[in-house]
Amino acid sequence: ATPTAIMVGTGVGATHGVLIKGGDALEKACNVSCLVFDKTGTLTVGHPSVVDTLHLHPSMSKEECAVLAATVESSSEHPLAKSIVKHACESLLAAGYGPKDDEGMTFDTPGEVDIRPGYGVVCAVSGSSHSQYMKRHKIPFASVAQDLRVCIGNRKLMQAEGLGVPDSADLWMKKQEESGRTAVVFSVGSTVASIFAIADPLKPEARDVVEYLQGMGIACAMASGDNWRTAHAIGREVGISDIHAGISPGEKVEVIREMQRNNVSVGMVGDGVNDSPALVASDVGIALGSGTDIAVEAADYVLMRDNLEDVVMAVDLSKATMRRIK
């Protein structure tokens, strides 16, 4: 494209909150024939919340489990972790524990925390400091003073820890997953203590945007670290059937490379650290402005309004720019 065409295209983008990193970036998007979307925070709002819990522990109360789960998750930045902390605060306050003001509750920072991306978090919680916490907040508790090995995460994490999820709980998880929720398992020692069902709704424009892109002849796919069932349920809601689920950041790159081997020009739309390698590997990386710095840096386009309609805008701008030079 001519410098003028690029200037115009970049300028029009900027007025709509679509930041385009240079002429190359602007020229590439017009050829894209497949767009791969991340699920969490890209197709979905990215503010998950706990909508249901299954309590299993034979001696620890719901409240004690909530405190332990939140203690572990307070050390993680993962959106699922934040939803579990928030849920614990709310349910403790609702049960009449903790401060009565609007400040909410805070949880002790646990000892050694092992954050396992794509799996969850494993941690040893000091039994004595946990007991002190419970006493301080006047919450009845069952645990003894010994240290507690606590895990919170997906099935893969439980497998890695050698913990089996009881059949009835597994059935409950599957039901939740089939309605698009993420089920997170929480264990204390060798006991599966509770399961949290977490919902993260679709962005209101997601379905229309996917349909519109498909109408333009652009195939849409999904790449998610979340489990197969949840990803497929969200896929059905949004109109995407090409789903790659339960995959690591490196595997997201592989999905893109495989498409490129078939001579498909691939765009990647994502927001997370775990999308960054795929944003770099794709022909056109599109990051959401609310995304992590690493994703924003890795992308060719940044959508400042966080609205998926601007994916269409990015492709249109590129097409218009390339038309102007022909």
Ligand code: ADP
């Ligand atoms: P996504 O691509 O959906 O952003 P991630 O790769 O971040 O997924 O995580 C994949 C899965 O790992 C999550 O769906 C969840 O089951 C599990 N997981 C990761 N971190 C945590 C955490 N802090 N707490 C609970 N589960 C977690």
Ligand code: MG
């Ligand atoms: Mg994401």
